[in-house]
Amino acid sequence: MTSPKLFMHVQDPLLASNLLSLNSVRQYELNISHQYENWLDQLTTTKCDVALVEINSLDDAALKELINSPALHQIEFLFFSTGEPDPILDRLMKKGAGFHYRAPYNLKLIESSLEDLFAELNLSQYLTGTKTSTQTSYLDQFGLLVGSSSAMHHLYRTIRKVAVTKANALIIGESGTGKELIANTLHVFSQRAESPFVAINCGALSPELIDSELFGHIKGAFTGAHKDHQGVFEQAEGGTLFLDEVTEMPYEHQVKLLRVLESGEYKPVGAPQVKIANVRIIAATNRIPSDAIRDEILREDLYFRLAQFPILVPNLKDREGDACGLAQHFLAYRNTQDGQHKQLSASSLDKINHYHWPGNVRELKHAIERAYIMADETIQPEHIIINTMNRTNEDKTAGIPMGMRLDDIEKIVILKTLKKNNGNRTDTAHQLGISVKTLYNKLDKYESVHLL
Numbered sequence: 001m002t003s004p005k006l007f008m009h010v011q012d013p014l015l016a017s018n019l020l021s022l023n024s025v026r027q028y029e030l031n032i033s034h035q036y037e038n039w040l041d042q043l044t045t046t047k048c049d050v051a052l053v054e055i056n057s058l059d060d061a062a063l064k065e066l067i068n069s070p071a072l073h074q075i076e077f078l079f080f081s082t083g084e085p086d087p088i089l090d091r092l093m094k095k096g097a098g099f100h101y102r103a104p105y106n107l108k109l110i111e112s113s114l115e116d117l118f119a120e121l122n123l124s125q126y127l128t129g130t131k132t133s134t135q136t137s138y139l140d141q142f143g144l145l146v147g148s149s150s151a152m153h154h155l156y157r158t159i160r161k162v163a164v165t166k167a168n169a170l171i172i173g174e175s176g177t178g179k180e181l182i183a184n185t186l187h188v189f190s191q192r193a194e195s196p197f198v199a200i201n202c203g204a205l206s207p208e209l210i211d212s213e214l215f216g217h218i219k220g221a222f223t224g225a226h227k228d229h230q231g232v233f234e235q236a237e238g239g240t241l242f243l244d245e246v247t248e249m250p251y252e253h254q255v256k257l258l259r260v261l262e263s264g265e266y267k268p269v270g271a272p273q274v275k276i277a278n279v280r281i282i283a284a285t286n287r288i289p290s291d292a293i294r295d296e297i298l299r300e301d302l303y304f305r306l307a308q309f310p311i312l313v314p315n316l317k318d319r320e321g322d323a324c325g326l327a328q329h330f331l332a333y334r335n336t337q338d339g340q341h342k343q344l345s346a347s348s349l350d351k352i353n354h355y356h357w358p359g360n361v362r363e364l365k366h367a368i369e370r371a372y373i374m375a376d377e378t379i380q381p382e383h384i385i386i387n388t389m390n391r392t393n394e395d396k397t398a399g400i401p402m403g404m405r406l407d408d409i410e411k412i413v414i415l416k417t418l419k420k421n422n423g424n425r426t427d428t429a430h431q432l433g434i435s436v437k438t439l440y441n442k443l444d445k446y447e448s449v450h451l452l
């Protein structure tokens with residue numbers, strides 16, 4: 001196992017020698033910046049975990065670049081400055097870059113921050129470095145997210161940094177990667193944690209009621225408005241509003257969101273006065289934003305408002321070892337629910353480990369759910385049904401086991417159709433011949449009845 005790496009870009013000789021004398025600095029693998037070369041380039045090439053950066057010029061080009069660099073979320077920064085106002089540094093701090101120490105420096109405080117960071121980094125390397133793919137004795141959790149892979153630890157660090165800022169965030173990831181859990185975790189770690197977290201699916205908003213759903217209405221505003229109704233902006237007051245599948249909101253309606261994001265003001269339907277929104281917006285999409293903008297599915301101006309922090313979510317296949325860990329986790333919850341002690345055999349864990357899980361964590365969760373229903377005591381590879389989407393249509397009943405409960409079959413059909421439609425609820429409901437609302441009710445029921 002390698003030691004966490006520390007990068008140092010400090011020109012003041014006294015500060016440099018003070019920092020180098022700290023025990024906590026010496027336990028890292030050290031990389032010192034060379035003069036005449038952009039330090040941000042050096043930092044990203046050396047793949048360091050922590051960076052000590054002295055700010056000594058308002059014209060530091062690398063500092064400006066850092067504002068929009070992915071390194072900002074991946075590396076822990078400790079900045080040192082004389083304390084002169086620096087707008088670039090202010091922006092970096094607002095984006096959750098890390099610590100800022102002002103001269104005269106308190107070396108004890110710096111020492112203890114570096115020690116904490118070292119312990120945290122060392123632990124996560126240990127956990128990811130010592131585990132074999134099917135061994136699950138270590139299973140880390142951060143907020144509501146489970147996973148011990150380095151990809152997930154990377155994500156945890158980003159979430160921790162972004163959570164404490166006021167910035168809006170856009171979570172980008174394939175269907176089933178856990179975007180809603182990430183949004184919830186961002187809320188839990190934010191200063192708004194005591195206030196509501198309200199989630200709304202933008203793909204399910206009916207065009208006629210969109211204003212009322214978002215901004216509310218007052219009694220008598222339109223036929224059927226029998227009483228005042230709070231929109232999601234008001235429900236989430238002081239807290240976080242999660243706009244799931246934001247790219248599925250009809251293009252022409254996206255301007256309504258843009259307006260409130262720009263001005264902070266909104267007006268309930270029929271109300272005489274505007275209200276001021278105090279909500280943090282976290283949005284999610286399973287589309288690639290640049291494609292969605294090109295195809296006129298997502299307004300570019302709205303994208304820039306939402307994506308002050310873009311958060312990319314790794315696919316399950318890129319989280320080494322996590323599929324088995326999550327499978328054990330889901331099974332443990334299911335066992336606890338029913339007072340059972342079902343287990344995954346070594347060969348079924350092997351099958352889980354080698355499959356690429358195109359439907360990500362959701363597909364895995366449902367595979368475990370099905371396997372749990374079908375297995376008596378030990379889940380064997382044949383209980384883990386995967387890749388069913390590739391079957392031919394010749395015998396439409398071939399995949400349906402006899403004697404399975406009808407509501408379990410319904411659930412499987414719904415989830416498979418959802419997956420085929422890349423999580424798009426509107427298309428799924430349409431194909432299944434049910435309303436979007438019914439689909440939501442059913443999905444909510446599955447979420448609340450099973451697991452987590």
Ligand SMILES: Nc1ncnc2c1ncn2[C@@H]1O[C@H](COP(=O)(O)OP(=O)(O)OP(=O)(O)O)[C@@H](O)[C@H]1O
Pocket residue numbers: 144145146147173174175176177178179180181182244284285286361362365422423447452
């Ligand atoms: N890291 C994780 N730990 C535990 N459970 C997870 C994790 N990631 C996802 N899940 C579970 O997988 C399911 C899908 O997650 P979620 O709904 O957050 O995905 P999503 O990316 O928002 O999907 P979609 O784009 O289709 O809406 C949920 O039941 C969630 O609880």
